[in-house]
Amino acid sequence: MTPHQVFTVAVIGGATALLTPLVLAGLAAALYLAVARVVDIREARRERRRDLTTCNAIDALGTNQPDR
Structure with missing residues (x-):
């Protein structure tokens, strides 16, 4: 190999080692953000369902007011 070829291979190897x-790290950060977003969405959905369940339970209690 010529010195120029050796230098080219070394540059490619160094760039690979740096990149x-x-x-x-970028892929790990993107994966972390995606998982965090999915967890937040699921938690918000669970909270809305819990609120809906509470509202339905309160609605099912009815009232003790006489009919007019």
Whole structure:
């Protein structure tokens, strides 16, 4: 191999060594944000269902007021 080819291979290897952790960190951050968003959405849905269940239970109690 010529010195130019060796240098090119070394540059490619160095760039790969530098970019790989950055790409992996970016993917990890994106995955974390996606999972956090799904968890937040599920928690909000669970809270709305709980509120709806409470409202339905209160509505089912009725009132003790006489009919007019």
